[in-house]
Amino acid sequence: MAHRILAQVIVTGAQVFGRAFFQAYKQAAATSATQTANAAREGGLSVEEACRILHVEPQNLQQVEVAKRFEHLFNVNSKEKGGSFYIQSKVYRAKERLDNELAKNSPPPPPGEAGASPTPS
Known part of the structure; x- marks a missing residue:
């Protein structure tokens, strides 16, 4: 039992x-x-990792500096120059991630400025 x-x-x-x-x-x-x-x-990267890849400071992130570093690193790592496609793709993903972060943190343009879409009447 x-x-x-x-x-x-x-x-x-x-x-x-x-x-x-x-x-x-x-x-x-x-x-x-x-x-x-x-x-x-988000491209699989954190903002800190993307900043390290592109050698930019996360505290004063600017679109011009990101674009400049991207151009340099992307061109240096091209296959024609004997570079690595893997590193080139990491550079591309880092720029993509930082572009998304900058777009998320930037205020929208005020209405009536150049580049703003007209409102339908």
Whole structure:
């Protein structure tokens, strides 16, 4: 009789822990998928990593400096000059990430300025 109760306790405990483990796994998988999607959307680089690749300071990030460093590093690493396509693609992704960051942090142009789309009447 005691072995029967012990077996039921073990089976019930295994079921409880199994369900808890499965729920935790589902939650971790969902979180991981979200983080992967966010990283892919932003080029897979952090702002700090992109700044290190392009050799610019993250504190005083300017579009002109980013473009200048990108041009230099992209041209130096071209296949025609014996450079690395991998490094060239890293430079491109870094510029893309910093461009996104600058666009996100820059205020929208005031209405009526050059480049602003006219409002329909």
